[in-house]
Amino acid sequence: MIPPADVKEGETVMSEEETDHNAIYQEALALHEEHRGKLEIRSKVPLETRRDLSRAYTPGVAEVCRAIQKNKDLAYRYTLKGNSVAIVTDGSAVLGLGNIGGYAAIPVMEGKAVLFKKFAGIDAFPICFENYHSDFVEEVRNIAPVFGGINLEDIAAPKCFEVEEALQDIGIPVMHDDQHGTAITVLAALLNACRVTGKEFDDLRVVIIGAGAAGYAISRLLRCIGYNPDVCSPVREIVVCDTRGIIHRNRKGLYDNKYKFILADETNRSGKTGSIADALEGADAVIGVSGPGVLSPDMIRSMNERPIVFAMANPVPEILPEDAKRGGAYIVGTGRSDYPNQINNALAFPGVFRGALDAYATRISDEMKVAAAHAMANFVVRPNREHIMPAVLDKGVTTTIAKAVKEAAITAGYSRTL
Numbered sequence: 001m002i003p004p005a006d007v008k009e010g011e012t013v014m015s016e017e018e019t020d021h022n023a024i025y026q027e028a029l030a031l032h033e034e035h036r037g038k039l040e041i042r043s044k045v046p047l048e049t050r051r052d053l054s055r056a057y058t059p060g061v062a063e064v065c066r067a068i069q070k071n072k073d074l075a076y077r078y079t080l081k082g083n084s085v086a087i088v089t090d091g092s093a094v095l096g097l098g099n100i101g102g103y104a105a106i107p108v109m110e111g112k113a114v115l116f117k118k119f120a121g122i123d124a125f126p127i128c129f130e131n132y133h134s135d136f137v138e139e140v141r142n143i144a145p146v147f148g149g150i151n152l153e154d155i156a157a158p159k160c161f162e163v164e165e166a167l168q169d170i171g172i173p174v175m176h177d178d179q180h181g182t183a184i185t186v187l188a189a190l191l192n193a194c195r196v197t198g199k200e201f202d203d204l205r206v207v208i209i210g211a212g213a214a215g216y217a218i219s220r221l222l223r224c225i226g227y228n229p230d231v232c233s234p235v236r237e238i239v240v241c242d243t244r245g246i247i248h249r250n251r252k253g254l255y256d257n258k259y260k261f262i263l264a265d266e267t268n269r270s271g272k273t274g275s276i277a278d279a280l281e282g283a284d285a286v287i288g289v290s291g292p293g294v295l296s297p298d299m300i301r302s303m304n305e306r307p308i309v310f311a312m313a314n315p316v317p318e319i320l321p322e323d324a325k326r327g328g329a330y331i332v333g334t335g336r337s338d339y340p341n342q343i344n345n346a347l348a349f350p351g352v353f354r355g356a357l358d359a360y361a362t363r364i365s366d367e368m369k370v371a372a373a374h375a376m377a378n379f380v381v382r383p384n385r386e387h388i389m390p391a392v393l394d395k396g397v398t399t400t401i402a403k404a405v406k407e408a409a410i411t412a413g414y415s416r417t418l
Contacts, residue, residue: 085124093156102130120350152176173356179217181345188376192388204235210290211242288318295319300327340386351398355405360416367412375404
């Protein structure tokens with residue numbers, strides 16, 4: 001390529017997209033410096049007179065403490081607990097940056113807190129542990145009294161699975177959003193993709209690329225493994241791929257990873273082996289939660305008629321929408337906001353936690369997750385190829401999901417009566 005006239009030989013020419021990204025990075029630094037972060041705490045009550053102080057603090061606050069001591073559930077009535085979520089991370093898998101630790105994770109967790117407030121009116125606060133290696137579960141358990149829910153965030157697999165599982169008995173909803181928020185959103189997208197393509201959900205052959213937190217949770221939800229069969233309908237078949245290709249029961253090395261072993265046991269019933277390309281032959285849908293560029297137009301051509309392609313790696317998807325369509329993709333979704341059909345867990349977690357808090361829920365159950373997915377899908381009244389998902393910025397999505405989640409919590413018996 002001949003460089004522009006104003007570029008000297010040997011200098012790098014940045015693309016328009018790279019230039020725009022660099023501008024955003026600099027603007028982000030300036031924004032965070034100007035405001036010293038994105039969160040602040042404000043009082044809900046007046047503190048102008050001595051009587052104000054006596055009611056909000058001592059001596060009046062002692063009576064509130066005595067009431068809660070007699071019945072700890074009254075913390076939901078008298079304190080911030082009923083509308084608060086802790087966003088907990090150990091900084092081990094932040095965005096695509098990897099194990100950057102608790103300090104560097106703060107801006108991301110602050111951003112998540114802003115989304116909670118903007119979309120669901122929830123007061124969320126970052127709790128960032130710095131490369132924590134002791135009993136992480138017990139430390140999280142010990143902060144639970146303050147919060148009505150815990151959103152686990154950016155914790156590396158397999159630790160994320162173990163932490164979430166160990167915290168299900170603490171009496172408040174605990175959800176690893178990278179797993180279940182993503183899975184809920186994918187289920188909603190797949191339901192509407194079936195409405196558009198005419199495919200039957202329970203007849204789908206699905207390939208999932210990526211066997212980490214998101215891939216594991218998506219596969220289990222789509223196959224209803226570990227879910228109440230009365231509320232969950234499975235797809236026909238799932239094949240999961242990682243960087244070594246298809247995960248199957250006879251593959252060497254699976255015993256080194258408990259969760260890949262589980263995937264091998266619970267999916268790929270036909271015993272397929274080989275590469276990602278082999279997995280896609282005859283598939284109805286492919287869901288990418290891995291990395292950039294692992295799919296090609298030729299792979300899409302080998303799929304079943306009217307193929308569904310969800311390429312969700314960010315910022316660069318497994319295949320660009322234009323390339324997927326060149327390969328014959330009928331519906332394409334990505335995790336990005338600059339393409340149609342954004343499939344992003346920001347559509348799920350505000351409504352899920354809003355509904356859980358409104359129900360004073362003790363956990364986030366199977367019924368609540370499935371209800372959230374169907375509410376999200378049904379929010380799009382007339383889906384089409386370019387519009388199978390609600391807009392992330394549409395607050396009506398949160399309200400609709402929250403109502404469905406609250407009702408599911410009450411029906412399933414996971415709500416409190418104060």
